[in-house]
Every structure is written in C-alpha cells, then in structure tokens.
Amino acid sequence: MTRRRRRFACPCVAGVDEVGRGPLAGPVVAAAVILPPKGLPRGLTDSKALTESERERLDAKVRARALAWALGEASVAEIDAMNILQASLLAMRRAVAALTLTPFAAWVDGNHAPGLAMPVRAVVGGDGAVPAISAASIVAKVARDRQMVALDAAYPGYGFARHKGYGTAGHRRALERLGVTEIHRRSFAPVARLAEARQTVFDYTLR
Structure with missing residues (x-):
C-alpha cells in the first residue's frame, strides 16, 4: 500500500x-463503506478493473472487515422522474444514511457529490485511489449484478444475467424483439425511441 492510500484509510471516513x-x-445502486485503519483487504481497486470472481472475493472480505457498510438505490421510476445523475446522488444519500456508524466525512467517487449532513469531498478517480471508495465500488457492483441476475429469471429472453442491463447489441436486439419492460429506463434515448416507435405502430393499427 502506498503512503497516499494509507493516509486515506481513516476509520471515520466513509467511501461512497x-x-x-x-x-x-x-x-x-450505491454503497458506503467505512474501513478499519488496519487489515484492509488486498487488491482493492476500481470494480471495473476486476474480474467477477475477484469482485466476489473482495466483496466478502469488505463486508466481513468493514467497520460499517450499507447499500442504497434509486429505482427505475426515480431515474426516469429525476434523471440519472440526481437518482445516483439519491442512492448515495440513502447508502450513507443506512450506515450503522456515522462518519465525520464522506469521500465520493467522481466530480459530483450528494448533499449530506457532514463534509463531503468528490474525488475524481477515487474508485482506483482511495481504498474506502474502491471498497464501495466493489460492494455496489456485486450487489447490483446479483439483482440483475435475479431479474433475468423474472424477464427471460433479455439476457440481464449476461449484460446486467447495459446497452449491448444483444440487449438491443432483445428489446426490439420483446419490447420494453417495466424495469427499462424510458428516459434513456434508445428505450424511449423504441417505446415511441411501438406506440406509433400500435396507434396506427387501431385506426
């Protein structure tokens, strides 16, 4: 661990x-994690830089060793109502509010931070540089992936277990073939265009 990373490993700061x-x-989905000052899991980094098995292993270690961790999320309806940025900030606020310990500060990945009842610092690239943020990135990623695997069983044919809802070619083909579901974000352009096109065809057939 570098000196910079050790300096960030403060037990009173939540990574988000x-x-x-x-x-x-x-x-x-957002996560907030308060790590102990010592005994950090080895290999903490941005969840996108890890394999699925590495994320699963580190997720278990973070949950076992953290002084506190919590999840928060914003639903598809909330995303469509307030836009994805505001929904992301809402999920972060919910994660911090759910912590069983109250941190004196929160360090958030990126250049936007939620309003909290404590000092907040936005750290660009924090998920790869700040251990607590890396841990939050991993916990949130594993939790969301598991949700999408469960949704794959509820909405067969879309491939949610594979692409986790991202706009892959396979997902877009499934959307065109099967249509838009209640868990699709209708405020996102590809979904909105398809929903509008299908509604236009439906309206035309009723004439």
Whole structure:
C-alpha cells in the first residue's frame, strides 16, 4: 500500500460510490463503506478493473472487515422522474444514511457529490485511489449484478444475467424483439425511441 492510500484509510471516513448509471435497465445502486485503519483487504481497486470472481472475493472480505457498510438505490421510476445523475446522488444519500456508524466525512467517487449532513469531498478517480471508495465500488457492483441476475429469471429472453442491463447489441436486439419492460429506463434515448416507435405502430393499427 502506498503512503497516499494509507493516509486515506481513516476509520471515520466513509467511501461512497455508485454503480449502474449507464445501463438501459435496472436500478442505480450505491454503497458506503467505512474501513478499519488496519487489515484492509488486498487488491482493492476500481470494480471495473476486476474480474467477477475477484469482485466476489473482495466483496466478502469488505463486508466481513468493514467497520460499517450499507447499500442504497434509486429505482427505475426515480431515474426516469429525476434523471440519472440526481437518482445516483439519491442512492448515495440513502447508502450513507443506512450506515450503522456515522462518519465525520464522506469521500465520493467522481466530480459530483450528494448533499449530506457532514463534509463531503468528490474525488475524481477515487474508485482506483482511495481504498474506502474502491471498497464501495466493489460492494455496489456485486450487489447490483446479483439483482440483475435475479431479474433475468423474472424477464427471460433479455439476457440481464449476461449484460446486467447495459446497452449491448444483444440487449438491443432483445428489446426490439420483446419490447420494453417495466424495469427499462424510458428516459434513456434508445428505450424511449423504441417505446415511441411501438406506440406509433400500435396507434396506427387501431385506426
């Protein structure tokens, strides 16, 4: 661990990150993690730089060793109502509010931070540089991926277990073939265009 990373490993600071801003379907999920000053899991980094098995292993270690951790999310309806940025900030606020310990400060990945009843610092690239934010990135990613696997069983044919709701070619083909579901973000352009096109065809057939 570098000196910079050790300086950030303060037990009174919560690392906060969200996962799922880009997908066409599913909620946005955030995590808040307060790590101990010693005994950090080895290999903490941005969840996107890890394999699925590495994330699963580190997720279990973070949950076991953290002084506190919590999840928060914003639903598809909330995303469509307030936009993805505001929904992401809402999910972060919910994650911090759910912590069983109250941190004196929160360090958030990115250049936007939620309003909290404590000092907040936005750290660009924090998910790869600040251990507590890295831990939050991993916990949020694993939790959201598990949700999407469960939704795959509820909405067969879309491939949610594979692409986790992101706009892959396979997902877009499934959307065109099967249509838009209640867990798709209708405020996102690809989904909105398809929903409008299908409604236009439906209206025409009723004439």
